[in-house]
Amino acid sequence: MSATAAGFPGSACTWRFWQTTIGKKAVMAVSGTILAAFILGHLAGNLQIFLGPDAFNGYAATLRHLPELLWPVRIVLLVSVIAHIWSSIQLAVTKSEARPTGYVKKRPAGSDYASRTMYWSGPIIAAFVIYHLMQFTFGVGGTPYHPLDAYGNVIQGFRVPAVALFYILSMALLCTHLRHGLWSMFQTLGFYHPRHTPKIKRLASVLALLIFFGFISIPIAVVLRVIPQVL
Amino acid sequence: MRLTFHIWRQPNRTSSGKMVRYESSNFNPDMSMLEALDVLNEELILRNEDPITFEHDCREGICGSCGFMINGLAHGPLPKTTVCQLTLRHFRDGEELFLEPWRAKAFPVLRDLMVDRSAFDRIISSGGYISVPAGSACDGNDILVPKPYSDRAMDAAACIGCGACVAACPNASASLFTGAKVSHLGLLPQGQPERNQRALRMVAQMNAEGFGQCTNIGECEAVCPKGIRLEVISRMNGDFIKASWSNRGQQSVSDGV
Ligand code: HEM
Ligand code: FES
Secondary structure (H helix, E strand, O other): OOHHHHOOOOOOOHHHHHHOHHHHHHHHHHHHHHHHHHHHHHHHHHHHHHHOHHHHHHHHHHHHOOHHHHHHHHHHHHHHHHHHHHHHHHHHHHHHHHOOOOOOOOOOOOOOHHHHOHHHHHHHHHHHHHHHHHHHOOOOOOOOOOOOOHHHHHHHHHOOHHHHHHHHHHHHHHHHHHHHHHHHHHHHOOOOOOOHHHHHHHHHHHHHHHHHHHHHHHHHHHHOOOOOOOO | OOEEEEEEEOOOOOOOOEEEEEEEOOOOOOOEHHHHHHHHHHHHHHOOOOOOOOOOOOOOOOOOOOOOEEOOEEOOOOOOOOHHHOEHHHOOOOOEEEEEOOOEOOEOEEEOOEEOOHHHHHHHHHHOOOOOOOOOOOOOOOOOOOHHHHHHHHHHHOOOOOOHHHHHOOOOEOHHHHHHHHHHHHOOHHHOOOHHHHHHHHHHHHHHOOOEOOOOOOHHHHHOOOOOOOHHHHHHHHHHHHHHHHOOOOOOOOOOO
16 A cells, blocks of 8 residues: 555655644644743733833833844744644534534543633633733723833723733633643653653643733732832 | 433434433342343343344453443443443442443444444554564564563553543544554564554544544543553654654655664
8 A cells, every 4th residue: 555545645745744633733732832932921021010110111112122023023923823723723623523423421531621621711812812912012902002101001901800800811711721731732742751741740730820820910919009009 | 230221222323313211120230231231132122122232242351342431431430441341339229321322423323332433443454553574473582672662562552442532532532542553563673664654644544534633631541441541642643743754655665764
């Protein structure tokens, strides 16, 4: 039998790779890793809000004055987001087609909540990202916006309880998404080791919680009037 | 012992089916789940009803023929146990049990609790083999295999192809099965020359059969009667990804080595 019979011509082929479930999962894992790395950097940047308006707005201005850094990062992120979402949509279709008739009774035996809800947490995070960009990047989120006052935008944005609440809930979902995703990507890319994998799982949980508490500290601080500090 | 069953009844591949309720007190706790169905079937035959079809062969947990969902769990509640080895003493007297066939597009229901698992056979024949000159057998220890490798290969080879992994997976993925086959041969020296081709072909066939993707959830591992580990899936992923880029096709003998 020639290799073509099973759907593979002799040589490596990017398109064929992408056409397989494992290929799409590999794309998700790599794009997810890039997004997660960005999230960590973004968190480090955002936490400077606790240093006061001058430090935070200065940081925002620095980014804006570095287009040669800002734009490549934005492009890589955009490509990653599109790749991640596009593969997740195709895999969601594959998954729903793979079981046309469901069970009358079905009980989970080995999975946790985070892993079972990846296809829910993902799209909700996407909705959040869109609102987040509308609010703080494009200034059309319905809360007061001044292009040169990132600090004020955040404070005024989170003074609206519904906005703060949505933000916190989205971070909770990001936390569960990463709790599973950050170890799953190793498995997807072919790395498993009985000694290291349990450690990777623990690290994924720690990072996910760090990201959760790090991000929600800002709306909570705003709602509780911890920032802005009144001197 | 009394039990109430709700069992999926479907006369053939094309007709629709439904859950039907059966009750009997003629069970005893030492019976296996399949023996309970035998008892129930004898009652049905005496009542001139169609007996319930289920697949079985060895009834000692080694052939992989049997298997269905019991109250939402593949092979029922006991870990590492096929339904033929699952005895009724693990259930309460008077308990209500829902029996359903494996559900996957690639596993069409043939009748009642019996599904067509030939998709697994096609995955095996696409690459789950090694090419050897047939003829006189070679010496037993011609090729030495380090113990840790033979152990891991044997662990993967324990897969009996029952299909519980597909049934339990929310994506109806056959990754644990295919991963077990890819790993079992890929861990042995004899499996090396065809390792790339094997990963490429078996994964392509697995996809062509309409099984879903793996989301590393672990439902399969939890229900596998042979304790196959998720590790085999990551091995398959790694082999497949590597083979996708390094494969040189048919012309090269040293393919992937
Ligand atoms: C900041 C945003 C995001 C990050 C950091 C992120 C990260 C990750 C990572 C690391 C994985 C693991 C990949 C693997 O299983 O190998 C993953 C999986 C997944 N992500 Fe995301 N993701 C993000 C946003 C999204 C969005 C917006 C969606 C949906 C539209 C989404 C949908 C999914 C799905 C469905 C999976 C599971 C893939 C699978 O297991 O088959 N993610 N994500
Ligand atoms: S009948 Fe052979 S494994 Fe159950």
